[in-house]
Amino acid sequence: MNLLRGLALLLLLQAAGESLTHAFDLPLPGPVIGLVLLLAALRLQLVRDLVVDAAEGLLAHLSLLFVPVGVGVITHLDVVSAYGLRLLAVVVLSTWIGMAVTALVLARLLRGAAPTEGEARDG
Amino acid sequence: MAEFVELWVYLSSTPLFGLSATLAVYVLVHAVYDRLGRPPWANPVLWSVVALAALLLATRTPYPTYFAGAQFVHVLLGPAVVALAWPLWLRRAAAAGSAVALGWALGLPPEVLRSLAPKSVTAPVAMGIAERIGGVPALAAVMAVLTGMVGALSAKYLFDRLGVGAWAVRGFALGTASHGIGAARALQVDPDAGAYAGIALGLQVLLASLLMPLVARWIAG
Numbered sequence: 001m002n003l004l005r006g007l008a009l010l011l012l013l014q015a016a017g018e019s020l021t022h023a024f025d026l027p028l029p030g031p032v033i034g035l036v037l038l039l040a041a042l043r044l045q046l047v048r049d050l051v052v053d054a055a056e057g058l059l060a061h062l063s064l065l066f067v068p069v070g071v072g073v074i075t076h077l078d079v080v081s082a083y084g085l086r087l088l089a090v091v092v093l094s095t096w097i098g099m100a101v102t103a104l105v106l107a108r109l110l111r112g113a114a115p116t117e118g119e120a121r122d123g
Numbered sequence: 124m125a126e127f128v129e130l131w132v133y134l135s136s137t138p139l140f141g142l143s144a145t146l147a148v149y150v151l152v153h154a155v156y157d158r159l160g161r162p163p164w165a166n167p168v169l170w171s172v173v174a175l176a177a178l179l180l181a182t183r184t185p186y187p188t189y190f191a192g193a194q195f196v197h198v199l200l201g202p203a204v205v206a207l208a209w210p211l212w213l214r215r216a217a218a219a220g221s222a223v224a225l226g227w228a229l230g231l232p233p234e235v236l237r238s239l240a241p242k243s244v245t246a247p248v249a250m251g252i253a254e255r256i257g258g259v260p261a262l263a264a265v266m267a268v269l270t271g272m273v274g275a276l277s278a279k280y281l282f283d284r285l286g287v288g289a290w291a292v293r294g295f296a297l298g299t300a301s302h303g304i305g306a307a308r309a310l311q312v313d314p315d316a317g318a319y320a321g322i323a324l325g326l327q328v329l330l331a332s333l334l335m336p337l338v339a340r341w342i343a344g
Contacts, residue, residue, distance in 0.1 A: 037205075
């Protein structure tokens, strides 16, 4: 039951976010506004108890939620066959650059802030 | 045989087909992933997409027919994005510190900034942003999923090569560059990496949504 209550709250917050985005023509997608609203509401113990099961449940199966959109690739097979290699190169390279830059910058920042923090086992 | 074909035609035209195919394939693929010890190359999103795409093409099922059922899974992405507030809240002290690091990363030279285009944001948000900056939402979503898979598949090797060992850093970078799919992978590997990937994902969704329209205007202009 708590799962359903939490899911209802998450959906309501998303709906509130969508409404705000449309009403004020904000540059943020609705769910992101919902995220901010929930973040503010999490100060209340009541909200934390309400949302914990649904939030952890949804995030535990996050991978599954991307499958339907991913299968949508079959509707863009023409684009894929025309620019496939170039698209793949852009995606692979920019993802690597993004990961490498973030990891190196953050590692350096953490080393500067607290010498031992986060230096976990290797692997 | 004719009866079977008739039954198949009936079932494949109801929403039941898309929903049950998605769940069944995912559960199956995930069991194999677990069995193999969760290696990056056995990523459940990648192989679920490959298997379902092959199934649709082989049976000549149009994507809208499939999506009529799969949308019930897809719809949950919205509340899942809202739910990202939870890991952010749990590690709010760390999140505040990371915001500085991420802001710094985002303030880098044009080439790097451009490479952080909407494809690096989690799929539902990427669709919203693409719509705003004049892209194709569906294609942006596919690119976002592809980006997530590239990150989830290669992160281990890239970080090992770079000598980045800290789980917090590995998770954060994976969540930043390959969003939900990267975060899902990080969660499966290490709880620390997963938590930091969640933080990165939440922060990055916020920042990208705010900055991307500006960046896009500047790339186009």
